[in-house]
Amino acid sequence: DTGVSQNPRHKITKRGQNVTFRCDPISEHNRLYWYRQTLGQGPEFLTYFQNEAQLEKSRLLSDRFSAERPKGSFSTLEIQRTEQGDSAMYLCASSYLRGPPPYEQYFGPGTRLTVT
Amino acid sequence: ILNVEQSPQSLHVQEGDSTNFTCSFPSSNFYALHWYRWETAKSPEALFVMTLNGDEKKKGRISATLNTKEGYSYLYIKGSQPEDSATYLCACQETSGSRLTFGEGTQLTVNP
Numbered sequence: 653d654t655g656v657s658q659n660p661r662h663k664i665t666k667r668g669q670n671v672t673f674r675c676d677p678i679s680e681h682n683r684l685y686w687y688r689q690t691l692g693q694g695p696e697f698l699t700y701f702q703n704e705a706q707l708e709k710s711r712l713l714s715d716r717f718s719a720e721r722p723k724g725s726f727s728t729l730e731i732q733r734t735e736q737g738d739s740a741m742y743l744c745a746s747s748y749l750r751g752p753p754p755y756e757q758y759f760g761p762g763t764r765l766t767v768t
Numbered sequence: 769i770l771n772v773e774q775s776p777q778s779l780h781v782q783e784g785d786s787t788n789f790t791c792s793f794p795s796s797n798f799y800a801l802h803w804y805r806w807e808t809a810k811s812p813e814a815l816f817v818m819t820l821n822g823d824e825k826k827k828g829r830i831s832a833t834l835n836t837k838e839g840y841s842y843l844y845i846k847g848s849q850p851e852d853s854a855t856y857l858c859a860c861q862e863t864s865g866s867r868l869t870f871g872e873g874t875q876l877t878v879n880p
């Protein structure tokens with residue numbers, strides 16, 4: 653068990669470019685979550701998956717954001733036509749919903765995006 | 769939409785001091801309260817998850833309590849050490865396995 657991993661750890665891009673981040677959850681974890689954290693704020697929910705099904709998207713998530721988890725394992729988060737306001741730390745977490753609750757969410761180290 | 773608040777925003781203590789932080793949340797639609805420790809350049813680390821009113825959890829020098837009727841949780845650190853320096857986040861959950869709603873965090877600095 654190597655924990656949740658995210659790649660890349662840092663990404664600098666120019667405004668208007670598309671970026672894609674990857675999250676590899678802990679093996680066999682069936683739930684995968686994406687959060688975003690901006691300076692001085694706590695992490696903010698974006699979306700989550702149960703296996704390959706996307707169960708919930710935040711109303712704050714614009715149409716420029718899309719997330720997938722095609723085989724129920726790793727997930728990708730794509731941001732199209734990036735804006736400076738997209739600069740943030742993007743965090744991924746996974747959870748194993750088996751056995752008695754409550755279930756912890758285990759976080760990766762995040763991808764820090766800077767849009768110039 | 770849950771509104772989770774943490775206080776204080778930041779805290780500086782001396783090594784050996786004991787300290788505590790507060791997390792307040794709406795008591796309606798409550799399922800669970802999570803505490804995390806987040807050190808710079810690392811992953812947020814899960815400390816505790818609590819669901820029942822009156823729950824108390826302990827891990828080493830760190831402990832937490834939960835009051836769901838009045839909507840607050842306390843995190844205590846006994847005998848703070850420099851390695852305890854981190855941001856401590858609390859998060860609420862409305863149903864099992866659902867999204868977390870985080871507070872803004874308390875940034876703790878322990879001076880040697």
